[in-house]
Amino acid sequence: MDDQNKNLILAVALSGIVLLAWQVFFPAPTQTTAVETTQLSQPTDSAAPLLPPSTDAGVQASTDTPSPTAATAERITIDTDRLQGSLSLAGGRIDDLSLKDYTVDLDSDEIVTLLEPVGAESPYYAVYGWAPAGDLPQEYVPNANTIWSVEEGDVLTQTTPITLVWDNDNGMIFRRTIAIDDEYMFSVEQSVENTSAAPVRLSPYGIVARHGTPDVSGYFVLHEGLILQSDDSYEKETYKKIAKFDMNAAEGGNTSKYTSEENGWIGFTDKNWMTTLVPQPGQAFTSVAKYVPTKDTYQIESRLPVQEVAAGATVTSKTYLFAGAKEWEAIKGYQDDLGIHRFIYSIDWGLFFFFTQPIFRLLHAINLLIGNMGWSIIALTLLIKGIMFPLAYKSYVSMARMKELQPEMEKMKADAGEDREKLQKGMMELYKKNKVNPASGCLPLLLQIPVFFSLYKVIFVTIELRHAPWLGWIRDLSAPDPSSILNLFGLLSFSPPDPSSILAFISLGILPILLGISMWLQQKLNPAPTDPAQAMIFAWMPWVFMFMLGSFASGLVLYWITNNTITFIQQYLIMRSHGHKPDLFGNIARSLRLKKKEGSA
Structure with missing residues (x-):
């Protein structure tokens, strides 16, 4: 079995583990069966509460x-x-x-x-x-x-x-x-x-x-x-x-x-x-x-x-x-x-109440001004990204420089062959020479993780988003996107599967699909990992998250789409300002040409 197939199997296995873990910690809504009791036709002392003792x-x-x-x-x-x-x-x-x-x-x-x-x-x-x-x-x-x-x-x-x-x-x-x-x-x-x-x-x-x-x-x-x-x-x-x-x-x-x-x-x-x-x-x-x-x-x-x-x-x-x-x-x-x-x-509010409460208060205040929770979530995301931008700017610059170094990294990888120690040493020297910190690209993600989970908690537990509409088909931001790709988003007459059905997992709505696309576009701006297995896993992640978050509250998915879109725009503009024009679709075209060439050979 060649390395490419091994990496594919590894990526699929890891994706399955992630999805399984997600179902364990964030299960679909279930109802606990109430203990069967004999209902009385009239209140009696036997049905009364147990009073405090003398x-x-x-x-x-x-x-x-x-x-x-x-x-x-x-x-x-x-x-x-x-x-x-x-x-x-x-x-x-x-x-x-x-x-x-x-x-x-x-x-x-x-x-x-x-x-x-x-x-x-x-x-x-x-x-x-x-x-x-x-x-x-x-x-x-x-x-x-x-x-x-x-x-x-x-x-x-x-x-x-x-x-x-x-x-x-x-x-x-x-x-x-x-x-x-x-x-x-x-x-x-x-x-x-x-x-x-x-x-x-x-x-x-x-x-x-x-x-x-x-x-x-x-x-x-x-x-x-x-x-x-x-x-x-x-x-x-x-x-x-x-x-x-x-x-x-x-x-x-x-x-x-x-x-x-x-x-x-x-x-x-x-x-x-x-x-x-x-x-x-x-x-x-x-x-x-x-x-x-x-x-x-x-x-x-x-x-x-x-x-x-x-x-x-x-x-x-x-x-x-x-x-x-x-x-x-x-x-x-x-x-x-x-x-x-x-x-x-x-x-x-959960264990991270020091994040959750301020985020809710800010969202609540914005909603008092706007009067629509959907647009308030978008406005909150814009505000948070604006606050974080000075901290994230250096990260985006570093990632732009790493993207520029991608050809040299590929050449170094080809020269090193199977000698991973030589490859790692050469890459560290390359980073040091060009004053690039490969770890700095993680900063934006680390910054948004507590915000993401705090907003998830806010959307899930606060009643203010219950039955709150946004626009069009999104009439309840606390519920999953009701549209479904299985009925072509309402063009076909049959109803999408019930949320408790196993088919609900593949019944993606418009918002989850937009989420996957926004993650994929954002990922195209980042330098690909040199390790094939890591590169394969990263390539799968947008689509794995698309399915994982498909059953989440629409308000949370809306936040994630907005966050990805703003991040993409910021990063794209910074890369252009440093003389690097991102090639979003070139990698796909080159990959298709390479496979066609290998097939003809």
């Missing part, structure tokens, strides 16, 4: 008695500019919430549902209450199925809060005032009035319960599951990890606890949505995360310290609940205005 004695709250009236309990409508739904007077649960500004699919009118009551397909809700302490009986405090009465308000809007009340008929009156702003933040103010002759001890809590294992995207670079901030410590865990927390028999489920002295929050995050319990800033509390096998429920809690309510006194506790879209401006506003510590980190 604080002092560690006795589990009773959930033995069903509540048949819960299914018919009255509901209070929730209606704001951005949210719609209802809350149940059974437990005062916030368990029905949809986002008015977001549809399930690009061409759908169905809006995104975030919270659902027990009996729905995926129950997911928030409930608040008081845990008894000392010798206070469990039945003296409201539970998840207690039927509350409306004391004030009939519809929960951003201007009209509602107040619920429950009298335990044992000298304690509980009230809960729920308000919501014009975005996604609920405030929940709980109070207990002690009209008895003796003091009582109890502690307020908030719970978010999620029945069954949620569907997740399955991407390596995206976290979905538990997120929490405990003072200056940030933690995150997958649902799989939560289910493996050490068993705590007193809790009745797998449990992990985190204590905050002053600031923190705990929540469940999806790719674009989040439900988070937020105690008042400065308030010490304990966060709890658990999986309850008997209920097949993932549960988070915020437990506040025990309070003693003197006879004739009233105590009040206020907390927040964020339930909505992970919009940067809204979350940043809550961090600044409410003092929620590091709330912006509820968005998954």
